[in-house]
């Protein structure tokens with residue numbers, strides 16, 4: 251029996267397996283590297299490495315890959331096939347992964363939290379719970395998940411700074427800005443490359459409308475997060491929000507072209523940022539020229555994918571803005587089929603909130619403001635359930651507000 255970086259018993263039949271797992275977790279903390287590739291290389295030759303498949307599957311899910319994607323099923327089957335050979339803690343990870351893959355992210359988060367009650371240093375469980383709650387708007391659980399285990403941690407334990415970064419983001423989303431900012435800044439002192447902690451502080455500054463401080467914060471930390479492949483585009487997006495408020499539109503366009511739109515088709519969370527920024531600019535009356543046309547080509551592979559309601563809403567915005575009526579029709583049809591064919595919390599969220607939100611956003615872009623307002627107003631207090639952050643979802647409130655104002659005039 252091996253032990254991982256945090257001293258937890260770890261099932262592996264090859265000596266290099268635990269090293270690969272530790273390195274993948276380091277990558278995960280830093281939003282960089284290729285953790286999936288590292289894990290799969292070893293998982294394919296180590297017959298005991300169930301945790302490898304759990305982590306690759308979860309990384310894909312959290313990155314926006316649909317739970318019905320064949321890769322997720324393959325990895326879930328591989329993890330389950332190894333179940334009898336691994337510890338009870340690792341078995342619990344397999345069960346939580348299966349729950350998440352079934353479209354039940356909140357329930358999965360609670361299963362990772364249950365692992366943490368016995369193993370509070372299980373950073374993979376903490377991180378998975380954090381992400382799962384984030385993706386379904388479970389703010390209170392996201393905050394509490396870290397708060398519950400913090401007493402068991404101190405700065406002698408690896409990843410302590412990263413845990414503070416997660417704690418800061420949970421506090422921020424729950425509206426506890428003072429504690430969030432203190433914890434986030436402390437996390438960055440401990441781990442300057444903790445881009446999630448940098449991100450938590452950026453959220454506080456945005457929510458408190460401290461726009462100049464927000465710009466300075468991200469500029470002054472840029473060298474520590476610009477190499478974080480999986481988050482850098484989102485931090486540039488955050489940089490743009492206060493710049494828009496300060497009227498620095500040329501700079502925003504330049505950042506979009508140089509740092510945000512340079513993502514590929516697999517990066518759904520980054521595509522969300524692209525869409526969100528262009529939509530925000532248009533709400534301000536800015537002409538974004540042909541940028542929707544370029545963006546829609548990157549999104550198109552995900553038309554029949556309904557991993558998360560928040561991604562669906564951003565895809566609908568992109569399709570209607572680019573004027574691809576045929577693709578938009580296909581998206582709406584497949585969304586309808588997904589709602590009819592699935593029976594889980596994710597499909598329920600899309601059915602009860604995501605669908606009307608999409609239709610409302612489409613109506614807004616078509617200048618059908620009355621229809622937009624009547625579709626979006628009834629769901630506005632439930633929009634948090636589609637996941638993402640308060641700052642991301644603020645776009646929908648701004649759109650509804652704009653629709654209502656246009657109807658009134």
Ligand SMILES: [Fe+2]
Pocket residue numbers: 449453484488639641
């Ligand atoms: Fe954010």
